[in-house]
Amino acid sequence: MAATSVTATIFHFGLVWYYFYTYYHYTITFEPSLRQFRPDTYGGLWKFLTFWGLILQLVYFFWSCITDMVSASAPHSSAGRATVAFRDWFLAAIVFPIGSLVVITFWAIYGMNRELIFPAALDEFFPAWLNHALHTFVLPLLLIDMLLVKHKYPSRISGILGAVGFALCYLVWILYLGFAKDIWVYPFLKVLEGPYFILFFAVMTVVLIIFYIIGEKLSSVLGGSEKKVSTAKFD
Template sequence: MAAAGGMLVLSTILSFLGLVLYSYGLFYNTAYVNPSMDAYFKKIGVASSRGDKYGMTKFLTMWNMVFQLTYFFICCVSDLVASSGAHSPLTRKIAAFRDWFLAAVAFPIGTLVVTVFWGLWAIDRELIFPKILDEFFPAWLNHVMHTTVLPILLLDMFLVRHRYPSKLTGILGLAVVALSYLSWILWLGFVADIWVYPFLKVMEGPVFVGFILTTSVLLLGMYLVGEKVSKVFWRGHTDYDFEMAKLD
């Protein structure tokens, strides 16, 4: 029980640090990075990809920042309720929703952002983060958005035993998020003529379908990896502080 209590303290600290980190990252990007970029591009007579009325909502990175912020807020609430010793149905429901959100949203989307960003960077950084952005983006903010996401999630999964939802429930949630973002960027492209990712504009027919299917398989794989990682971290553990309910 002492060990479990210690893990709860560590997980609470991590949750709070995650909440602060992503809150400050979003604040700094909105208050300092975006205005300076827009002013610069306006000065040189070039339209900024962030300067239209849709702003940063176009980018999956920003969606992910909001998802990570939301996740660690839920974690903070869950940890605080757990630390109070209240073993109520509400406690179990909060823990179950936390686990569902990790499985269906925070882990697969966060992992996708990290792997795709650094994968494209390794090929040609101009494809994903042109050097000119270094003038506006401090290195620490770039890493908050594109690097620290995965290790923080893995540490959280190591400290907290998460009970994954049924595959139907989890994958359905992931599909809703993925289709929402895809619909959004396609609407921006075809209706508003703003192509967030220019390569989508030149894709036609089978190539476009192939891209969507490949991305879907990649996301599904990341969901399954998250589930496997959680099982590996907690293999052999059968006693927990709470019997967490599934969202089935």
């Protein structure tokens, strides 16, 4: 393995443990007044996009470890090509856009009015380091990964459809929680009136697509990646 590959492998293995450790500390039980944040209410931790993002990071870096090992032992095998293809598609379509959305929207709303997304009452239960692990460090770690690994991005239509499809699944889920179970994971959604409610999600869709394109450009600049032109499974 080349020096860069060894560094990337060590980095990936380290982040698997980092995100697992973060998950362990994220299983917090909040007081009854913070009902929508309690993991023991309907939906558990799966109510939060932040938690979905945490699992995505864990899965991505675990898969990267597998890819590193397979690529080192049999880089030109069909298994090696398949693991790399899925890793690159998963990063491009899901992990980077969703991770960026979590970080940027969280701090943007937090800056305007933190009570709408992360009430001050949570500070008693939620340590600052954990907040930053979930809502800040995501992007720097992904950028380091892009710097260490040369990714091949899929076709733009494939990547964007993957990102929007994933976001749509989450949207259906939180709307079900809100309207059917009266659990509004993000309190600000409850106060948005009809047109603004629709506008918010339309804007978020556009923002997600922008994040996908930004990820594509950043990967190219940092790692020298190129868009795929092959007919691989995940194109």
